[in-house]
Amino acid sequence: MNKKPRGYLSLVLHAHLPFVRHPEENYFLEENWLFEAITETYIPLLRVFELLVRDEVDFRLTMSISPTLLAMFMDPLLQGRYVRHINKLIELAAKESDRTAYDPQFRGLALMYYNRFVEARDIFVNRYHKNLINAFKKFQEAGCLEIIASCATHGFLPNLNINESSVKAQIAVGIDQYRRCFGVAPKGMWLAECGFYPGLDRLLKEAGITYFFCDSHGIMNADPQPQFGVFAPVYCPSGVAAFGRDWESSKQVWSAKEGYPGDPDYREYYRDIGFALDFEYIKPYVHPDGIRVNTGIKYWRITGDTEEKAPYNPQRAADKAAVHAGNFMFNRQKQIEHYFSRMGRKPIVVAPYDAELFGHWWFEGPQWIDFLARKIFYDQDTIEMATPSQYLKEYSTNQVAMPGFSSWGYKGFSEFWLEDCNDWIYPYLHDAGRLMKEVASENAGLIRGHFGRKPLKSALRYRALNQAARELLLAEASDWPFIMKAQTVVAYAEKRIKTHLHRFYRLCNDLKEDSINESWLKEVESRDNIFGDMNCVKYYLDDHQAQTPLKKAGPLKRLLKTRR
Numbered sequence: 002m003n004k005k006p007r008g009y010l011s012l013v014l015h016a017h018l019p020f021v022r023h024p025e026e027n028y029f030l031e032e033n034w035l036f037e038a039i040t041e042t043y044i045p046l047l048r049v050f051e052l053l054v055r056d057e058v059d060f061r062l063t064m065s066i067s068p069t070l071l072a073m074f075m076d077p078l079l080q081g082r083y084v085r086h087i088n089k090l091i092e093l094a095a096k097e098s099d100r101t102a103y104d105p106q107f108r109g110l111a112l113m114y115y116n117r118f119v120e121a122r123d124i125f126v127n128r129y130h131k132n133l134i135n136a137f138k139k140f141q142e143a144g145c146l147e148i149i150a151s152c153a154t155h156g157f158l159p160n161l162n163i164n165e166s167s168v169k170a171q172i173a174v175g176i177d178q179y180r181r182c183f184g185v186a187p188k189g190m191w192l193a194e195c196g197f198y199p200g201l202d203r204l205l206k207e208a209g210i211t212y213f214f215c216d217s218h219g220i221m222n223a224d225p226q227p228q229f230g231v232f233a234p235v236y237c238p239s240g241v242a243a244f245g246r247d248w249e250s251s252k253q254v255w256s257a258k259e260g261y262p263g264d265p266d267y268r269e270y271y272r273d274i275g276f277a278l279d280f281e282y283i284k285p286y287v288h289p290d291g292i293r294v295n296t297g298i299k300y301w302r303i304t305g306d307t308e309e310k311a312p313y314n315p316q317r318a319a320d321k322a323a324v325h326a327g328n329f330m331f332n333r334q335k336q337i338e339h340y341f342s343r344m345g346r347k348p349i350v351v352a353p354y355d356a357e358l359f360g361h362w363w364f365e366g367p368q369w370i371d372f373l374a375r376k377i378f379y380d381q382d383t384i385e386m387a388t389p390s391q392y393l394k395e396y397s398t399n400q401v402a403m404p405g406f407s408s409w410g411y412k413g414f415s416e417f418w419l420e421d422c423n424d425w426i427y428p429y430l431h432d433a434g435r436l437m438k439e440v441a442s443e444n445a446g447l448i449r450g451h452f453g454r455k456p457l458k459s460a461l462r463y464r465a466l467n468q469a470a471r472e473l474l475l476a477e478a479s480d481w482p483f484i485m486k487a488q489t490v491v492a493y494a495e496k497r498i499k500t501h502l503h504r505f506y507r508l509c510n511d512l513k514e515d516s517i518n519e520s521w522l523k524e525v526e527s528r529d530n531i532f533g534d535m536n537c538v539k540y541y542l543d544d545h546q547a548q549t550p551l552k553k554a555g556p557l558k559r560l561l562k563t564r565r
Contacts, residue, residue, distance in 0.1 A: 006347065008232075008337030009387035010377070011244070012370070013214065013353035015191050016043070017067035017155055019480035019497075020531050024078055028289050031493060035073050036086040041297060042360040043133055044121045045367040050140050053374055060145055060374040061386040064137070064356065065191035067151040068178035069478070071134060072531045075182075080131040087125070091118045093286045093296060097274070106312045107300050113315060114298050134182050141183065147388040150179040150187035150210070153532070157418045157479035159198045159406065160427060164434035167477065168201070170540040172208050174474065174532055181534070188390045189213060193479050194418070195246070195353075195409040202237035202403075212242040212389050214353055219407030220245030227402055232340045232348035234393065235402040243404045244389050249336065250352040253329055261325040262363035265303050268313050270362055272301045299364075322365040326372035327380075334383040349392050350384075353409075423482035426498055430477055433505055437473050440466065440509050441541040464526070465517050469508040470537030471529050476501035501529070 018038060023029035053060050066074075073079050094115035101107040129136045140146035152158065153174035161167045172190070179187045189212045190205060197215040205213060212234065220231045220243065227235050231245030254260050261267075275287055275296040287294045301310035302318070333350055340348040359366030377386055393399075410417040419427070444466055476498050484494035504525055511517045 005382065006385035007341040007383050008348040008350065008385075009392060010250075010333050010384050011061075011063060011349055011351045011387055011389055011392070012373075013063045013065075013191075013351065014046070014356040014359070015065045015067075015151070015353060016070055016356035017065070017151065017193075018070050018073065018357075019478050020069040020072060020154065020475060020529075022073065022076060022079060022528070022530070024528060030288055030292065030294070031490065032079065032082060033086070033294060035070075035079060036083050037295065037297060038357055038361055039083055039125065039133070040087060040090070040118070040121050041364075042357050042367075044124050045360040046356065046370070047124065047133070047136050047140075048120075049367045049371045049374075050146065052371065054140070054143060054145065056375075058375055058378045059386075060378065061147070061388050061391065062145065062370075063147045063149060063189070063388045065149045065151045066134075066137060067155050067191075067193075068153050068175045069155065069531065071178055071182050074133045076530075084122070084126060084131070087118055087122045089286055090297060091115065091122065094118050094298065097298060110300050110313060110315070111298075138183055147188065147390060148179075148183060149189035149191055150176050151191045152193045153178065154474045154478040155193040155480060156474070156477040157193050157196045157408070157415070157482070158201060159196045159408070159415055160418055161430065161434065161477060162198060162201075163427075163431040164438065165204070166438045166541045167430075167434035167473075169204055169208075170437075170470070170474065170537075171477065172204055172210075173540050174535060176208055176210075177535070178532060195219070195407065196415075196479075197243070197404055197408075198406045199403050202239045202241045202243070206237075206239040206241045210241060212244060212393060214244050214246065214351065214389075215404050216407040216409045216413055217246050217248045218413050219243070219404040222405030222407070223402040224405070225400075225402055228400055229340070229344050229346075229348070232336075232344065232350065233346070233396070234349075234389070234399050235404065236399050237403055238401060242389070242393055242399065244349070244351045245404075246353055246409060247336075247350045250329070250333065250350055251354075253332065254352075254354060254358070261329075261369070262358070262366070263303065264321055264325070265305050266314070266317050266321045267303050268299055268318060268364040269301045269303045269310055270299065270364070272299055272310055274298045274300070318365050319368055322368040323372045326369050326376055329369075329373060330376050330381065330384070334381060337384050346396060349387065349389075351389070417486050418479055418482040420486065422488075423485040426476075426482060429498075429502055430473075433473050433476065433502060436509055437470060437505075437537075438541045440469065440512055441538045444512070445538055445542060461517050461519060461522070462512060465508050465512055465522055467535055467537045468522060468526055468529070469505050469512070470535065470540065471531055472501040472505040472508065472525075475529060475531070476505065504529070 018034050021031045021034060094111060097111040098115055101111045125131060137148060141148045152171040156171040158168050158171060176187060186209055190210045192213055195214055195216045197219050217231050220227055223235055231247055234242040234244045236242055273295045275283055276293050286296055300313055302313040304310045336350055337348055377384060407413055444462060481494040481498050485491050
């Protein structure tokens with residue numbers, strides 16, 4: 002048990018999925034992104050937290066849950082569809098238990114999946130009543146998990162900065178969503194893709210944020226150069242603290258060549274029975290159109306660089322996860338001992354990862370976190386797990402420096418979200434951002450409920466304004482250019498951007514022409530129902546603009562004419 006640690010490990014998990022909800026279809030393939038993550042990442046992480054608390058292991062984690070993910074957690078349609086999804090997996094796993102009854106290599110694995118799926122359904126339905134927000138909130142209130150805010154739809158803010166109002170809206174909507182879900186103000190914020198540019202800190206300060214994260218080179222390229230590198234935060238000129246990612250701890254997990262998840266004893270992600278078994282057998286458990294999909298039942302281990310895969314051995318994999326947790330801890334101890342002797346204060350090692358890596362891509366990832374927390378608590382006294390806000394409370398005096406432009410994406414800047422395959426989207430997003438502010442200006446009085454002599458008509462305009470803002474925010478998600486660059490479901494990403502922008506421009510035109518089609522608006526509201534109680538005028542205008550009567554903005558008419 003820790004007595005007098007020489008430094009801290011801040012383990013940060015960023016949980017995010019794009020808003021994928023399609024009530025117009027009974028089964029939509031991309032909704033599986035959420036269902037798989039619930040079964041394979043979020044519930045296993047919650048199970049780890051439960052066991053650590055039960056065993057009185059004092060651990061501290063930081064976790065961001067993006068507003069789009071929070072919205073999907075709360076959505077009754079998706080909650081019901083997840084129950085349908087997990088029930089089908091339970092049925093399939095039971096069927097697999099019978100099929101493998103006389104196959105000693107796979108019988109135990111089939112039973113393992115059956116038990117996991119049954120437990121996942123029980124946790125989701127009975128323990129947390131289909132709303133996982135309550136689950137994570139419980140651990141925050143217990144003091145072992147610090148949940149931080151994130152941008153509204155995971156917009157990559159450096160590429161939206163043509164319009165400051167768009168950046169402010171991404172921040173403000175995200176914070177409001179956090180308050181609605183957790184009942185308190187967030188202390189920190191996860192910037193989508195760790196995307197930071199000088200000056201963004203001012204907007205975070207205005208929004209009440211006390212700290213954020215950026216990549217290693219964002220801190221190392223700060224002006225002036227930080228005395229302690231990434232092992233202590235810096236205060237931006239605005240007073241907001243910036244924590245830098247530790248490159249060494251990231252490499253140990255993320256590296257495709259050297260990272261732990263690639264160990265031969267771990268489960269192979271890319272061999273799933275949804276693609277391996279006879280189609281007629283698996284047909285009831287894949288897409289109704291006959292498209293094969295991952296079921297989550299995978300019987301093989303990575304084995305090595307070969308097409309021939311050996312059967313997965315859960316105990317062998319768990320033992321390896323324990324070894325890797327010990328190795329990770331050992332390396333952090335050496336780092337902290339080294340920097341403690343040179344800094345004259347306790348260093349902090351910030352290790353951020355996508356939450357979905359743990360369990361979904363790296364099946365043993367949640368076990369690794371469990372082993373790591375226990376080893377840190379029981380087996381040494383050099384390091385202690387801590388959150389960034391805990392560190393700032395202990396060390397309130399830090400160097401003032403402005404971090405440099407950075408992201409944690411490919412090559413460290415904007416290239417992944419801005420290159421030949423996706424750069425076509427930004428003129429539209431920037432134009433829409435300008436138009437959104439103009440439309441908000443023309444309707445500023447609606448922010449205070451000034452619906453005038455025609456309240457029903459004004460209420461309809463208010464709804465249309467808010468829906469236009471939702472469509473713009475959804476179009477701004479960094480997921481769509483990411484998918485285009487990664488060349489995965491490109492057609493879906495392109496369709497999402499075009500659909501949201503089409504709806505946005507139609508709503509703006511209908512507002513200008515005073516010709517809102519209520520039945521169409523109601524249909525769009527039912528599909529893109531995120532941020533249900535937002536007030537777009539508040540988000541897209543400065544405070545004095547939102548409270549001062551404004552003249553009609555002339556440029557709006559010209560902008561709309563060019564689109565007809």
